[in-house]
Amino acid sequence: MSLMTEPAGGRFGDFGGRCVPESLVPACAAVAAAFRAAWADKTFRDELDDLLAVYAGRPTPLTPAQNLSAQLGISLWLKREDLAHTGSHKINNVLGQGLLARRMGRTRLIAETGAGQHGVATATAAALLGLSATVYMGTRDMERQRLNVHRMEMLGATVVPVTSGSRTLKDATNEAMRAWVADTEQAHFLLGSVGGPHPYPWMVREFQRVIGSEARRQAPVTPDVVVACVGGGSNAAGTFAGFVDTPARLVGVEAAGGAAMTNGAPGVVHGARSMVLQDEEGQVAEAESIAAGLDYPGVGPEHAYLGAVGRSEYRTVTDDEVVAAVRRLARTEGIICALESAHAVAWVLRAAGTADLPAGSAVLLTLSGRGDKDMHTLIGGTA
Amino acid sequence: MTTSLLPRVVHGRKALVPYVTGGITAGWTDYLLAAEAAGADAIEIGLPFSDPMLDGPTIQEASDRALARGATVASILADLSAVTVGVPLVVMTYANLVMRAGPTVFCARLAEAGVAGLLVSDLPVDEVAEVELAAAEAGLALILLVAPVTTDERLAEIARRASGYLYAVSVMGTTGERAGLADSAGVLAARVRAASDLPVLLGFGISGPAQAAAAGRVADGVVVGAALMRRILDGATPDELAVDIAALRSALG
Numbered sequence: 001m002s003l004m005t006e007p008a009g010g011r012f013g014d015f016g017g018r019c020v021p022e023s024l025v026p027a028c029a030a031v032a033a034a035f036r037a038a039w040a041d042k043t044f045r046d047e048l049d050d051l052l053a054v055y056a057g058r059p060t061p062l063t064p065a066q067n068l069s070a071q072l073g074i075s076l077w078l079k080r081e082d083l084a085h086t087g088s089h090k091i092n093n094v095l096g097q098g099l100l101a102r103r104m105g106r107t108r109l110i111a112e113t114g115a116g117q118h119g120v121a122t123a124t125a126a127a128l129l130g131l132s133a134t135v136y137m138g139t140r141d142m143e144r145q146r147l148n149v150h151r152m153e154m155l156g157a158t159v160v161p162v163t164s165g166s167r168t169l170k171d172a173t174n175e176a177m178r179a180w181v182a183d184t185e186q187a188h189f190l191l192g193s194v195g196g197p198h199p200y201p202w203m204v205r206e207f208q209r210v211i212g213s214e215a216r217r218q219a220p221v222t223p224d225v226v227v228a229c230v231g232g233g234s235n236a237a238g239t240f241a242g243f244v245d246t247p248a249r250l251v252g253v254e255a256a257g258g259a260a261m262t263n264g265a266p267g268v269v270h271g272a273r274s275m276v277l278q279d280e281e282g283q284v285a286e287a288e289s290i291a292a293g294l295d296y297p298g299v300g301p302e303h304a305y306l307g308a309v310g311r312s313e314y315r316t317v318t319d320d321e322v323v324a325a326v327r328r329l330a331r332t333e334g335i336i337c338a339l340e341s342a343h344a345v346a347w348v349l350r351a352a353g354t355a356d357l358p359a360g361s362a363v364l365l366t367l368s369g370r371g372d373k374d375m376h377t378l379i380g381g382t383a
Numbered sequence: 384m385t386t387s388l389l390p391r392v393v394h395g396r397k398a399l400v401p402y403v404t405g406g407i408t409a410g411w412t413d414y415l416l417a418a419e420a421a422g423a424d425a426i427e428i429g430l431p432f433s434d435p436m437l438d439g440p441t442i443q444e445a446s447d448r449a450l451a452r453g454a455t456v457a458s459i460l461a462d463l464s465a466v467t468v469g470v471p472l473v474v475m476t477y478a479n480l481v482m483r484a485g486p487t488v489f490c491a492r493l494a495e496a497g498v499a500g501l502l503v504s505d506l507p508v509d510e511v512a513e514v515e516l517a518a519a520e521a522g523l524a525l526i527l528l529v530a531p532v533t534t535d536e537r538l539a540e541i542a543r544r545a546s547g548y549l550y551a552v553s554v555m556g557t558t559g560e561r562a563g564l565a566d567s568a569g570v571l572a573a574r575v576r577a578a579s580d581l582p583v584l585l586g587f588g589i590s591g592p593a594q595a596a597a598a599g600r601v602a603d604g605v606v607v608g609a610a611l612m613r614r615i616l617d618g619a620t621p622d623e624l625a626v627d628i629a630a631l632r633s634a635l636g
Contacts, residue, residue, distance in 0.1 A: 009509075019478050021437045022507045023530040023555055025537070164443060165433065174436050181437070182556040184532065268478040268505065269434060281456050282483030283433040 006036065010198020010272075012305035018197040020271045024177070027184040028271075032199035034104045039206060044099065051095050052210060055128065056085045058092075060211075062218035062364075067332040072352035073359040077223070079215045079366040081235060082337055088369030089211055089235045090121035090192060096207035098125035101188035108187040109133045112176040114141055114169030114231070115293035115340060116148025117369055118192030123157035125190075133157035134187075136175040138167035141292045147373050166286035169231075169296045173270050193232025194300030197271030201300050205237040212242020215364055223364040225357060227251040229343040230314065231258065231294035233303045235368035240312060248364075250312040252303060253347040255322075258287030260299040261307050261314035267298075274301040290319040290377065291339035293369075315356075317346040325349055326371060326378060338369035339377065388471040388500055388524050388547040389424055389582045389604065397635045398548075398604025399595070400584060401611050401628055402427040402475065404445040405462070406454025408615070412466045417621035419470050422632030425548075426468065427502070427606060430456055430476035437504045439559030441609040444616055456480060460496040473500035473526060473547065481506075486517035493523060500524035500547040508541045515544060526550055529575050531567040542579035551575050551602065553587045559609045561588035564597045572602040592634030599635045607631060 010016045010032075018028055038044040052058040060083050065076040081089035101109060109126050111133065113119030119135040126133035135152055139161045142149050152159050160179075165171035173191075180189040194201045194208075215226075226243045228236035230252035240250045254262055260275045267276030269284055277285040277297035289295040306312035317325075322339055325346035330336045337345065344365050351357035371378070389398045401418045405411065405428045418426050431446035431454060438446065463472065474493055481489045481503055493501060501523045506514060508527055518525045524547025529538060532555065542549065553568035554561065568585055575583045585598040586606030598605045614624055 017510055018507070019505045019510050020507065021504050021530075021552075022528040022533055022537075022541075023437075023552055025507045025509070025530075026532045026534065164447075170434065174434050177436050178439070178557045184555060266482065268482055270436070271505070273482075276479065278479065278483065280483070282480040283450065284479065 007202055010202065012201070012302045013308060015273045015301035015304040016198060016201055017273050018271060019268045019273065020197045021181065023181050024184070024197070027180065028197045028199070030104070034100055035199050035203045038100055038103060044103065048096055048099055052092065056091045056095060057083060058210065059214045060084050062215055065333050068329065071332065072348070074352050074357065075362045076348065077219060077364045079211060079239065079364065081211060081366060081368045082335070082341065082370035086121045086124050087372065088117040088121070088338065089208060089238065090118045091124065092210055092238070093192065093204050093207040093234065094121040094125040094190060097188065097190045098129045098131065101131060101190065102129050104188065106186060106188040107131060108183070109190045110176050110179050110187045111135050111190045111192060112169065112172040113137050113192065114172065114295055115291065115338070116141065116145040116152065116373060117293060119157070119159070120148050120151045120155070122190050123152040123155035126157060127155050134160060134179065136160050136162050136172040136179065138162045138169065138172050140167040141169065144377055145292055145373055146376065168287070168292065170284065177270065193234040194237040194302060195232045195270055195272055195274065195298055201272060201302055204234055205241055205302060208234050208238025209241040211235060211238040211366060212240060215239065216242040219364055221362050222246050223248050224361045225249045225251055225363045227253060227344045227348060227363060228366040229294065229340050229368060230254050230261065230299060230303060231296045231340065232298065233300040235366050237300060237302055239366040240306070244311065250306065251347065252312055252314045253343040254314055254316045255287070255289035255291055255294040255343060256316040256318045258289045258294050258296055259316045260297060261303060262316050269298045272301045274304040275299050290322060291343065293340040294343065315347050317343050317350065321346040321350065323378065335367070336371040337367050338371045339374045341368040386524060386546045387581055388473070397599040398424040398582060398584060399628070399632050399635055400425045400427055400604060400606045402429060402606055402608030404429040404431055404442065404449050404612055405459035406431065406449040406452065407445055412462050413621040414615065414624055415466065415468050417625040418628050419468055421625040421628035423470055423628060424604065425471040425473060427473045427475045427608070430459060430474055430480055432477040432480055435477060437557055439557035439609060441560070441613050441616065442558050445612045448616065460492055463496040463498065471499040472497060473502060474498050475502040475504065478503050478505045481514055486514045487520065490517040490521035490523055494521040498523065500526050502526040502550060504528070508537065508544055528552055529571065531555055531571050538574065538578045545581060548582045548584050549575050549579055550606065551583055551585050553585045553598070556587065558587055560590040560613065564588070564594045568598060569601040592630050595631045596634040605635065
């Protein structure tokens, strides 16, 4: 299966597909048709590339982490998505889908958010492109990511509190999809990760591919290991896309309490067959992570596929390791990264010098976002 | 397969299919017996799922409550095995519960418990092949949804593959009570009736006798879910629920 082209039927091996109620099938098909046409249209690509450059600040740098590299005995490069506009890689996808929504004649964006980074990015794209935005967010996440709630509201978005279930990303996604069923004529569902029904896993990976493509051009050597955090898995999918045809190992790092790849079983959630944290009967488990953006019991179907065929590997780190990783990176490199991104850092800190990441390895790590939003959690507030 | 669970009706008695969330109370199967006695022609039983994406607040609350009191697929099917209901029982649920057990095992368990049909809300016709095969092997009807946005091409495919009855979703949205029957309902029911010989039931937002009567004028019957579950959530006993179902029955004609 080529990773460059549209997966037939949205299938990545046994995973993916379009498991949504009949009411949403035509809307998904319309998004797929529009994206297929837009992605082959030079005018669309040029407009997106221009926005990514003059608005989002791309290309983002590839920073050699010299102090940490020296301490760990490896060569570590950081792909700096934290420096993109709005503070994370989420801007890449929302500009793409925002332009697509406008091209489709939609006037409203509906989005889910966990940490609020995707919600902020969606609100940003809506403001820029003259669309309205409604963002669904679990009340537990609203408490621990309050700064991002204020940012979304400053940008003119409506933030809808979600009180069902675990009051986190999973439930916000349910509610966003319910809202879309009721307004498929006017609204575009701007899903933030590489999960969901076809075409989202394919489309969002393509919009995030810019991370991997840039990093591959920027890297002075082909890395031995490419590493990124994985919740739904969009920054990892975009990063991996740039290296899947190289010998580099692809390592996704999950939250220990939200490790669908490591501890899940095949299932169907939010429109795709993938790996899902669930009980023996198939009730979806509630994830538990300090990082709201990784507090999710599912994962994108392409990760399930790449993992199943052995092309990518998945590891887990604990909340304590993550908090320590934020501090270590801050004090050695002067970069305060997001709790989500710190998962990738935490694995490198633990594995460097072991058989899992031998001394001397060349490591390329995508730092998916910056940590301003997490200061409240890090200084001892709501976890 | 065009095996029907219900009669197709031109004039006269329209089908009434109440929906009850399985395991909602300790003695929940009494609601099924009450529904049968009050004139139900078949009963949909929801197997509660943690993430019911197609359901509005009422069915979500019912699912959460059933799960919170410990209801499982196994306990609900065991409860069903212990009662004799004289009308067809149809299970409505979500794909993950079916896939977790495996479609073959899942469908066999339903059949053993006396269930006659299966509707999986998030498996549209393009994704249902594996479950379709398992349902056929177990002798279960496979009910499929049709929506106002379903194209004619998809409708033909759905009509060809469904059995039991066709479930026409009256409105674009989730399950739940609504003020009136959507205009889209009549148009959709007519389209579906023209495409299939199966009985066509309207559901989503059939909130009371007036809407049931209106729906009955354009379709072969109705599914009533959230309106009845609201009553159960608010404490209605089986006898009290039977009064509501009887009112729907008499409005439908």
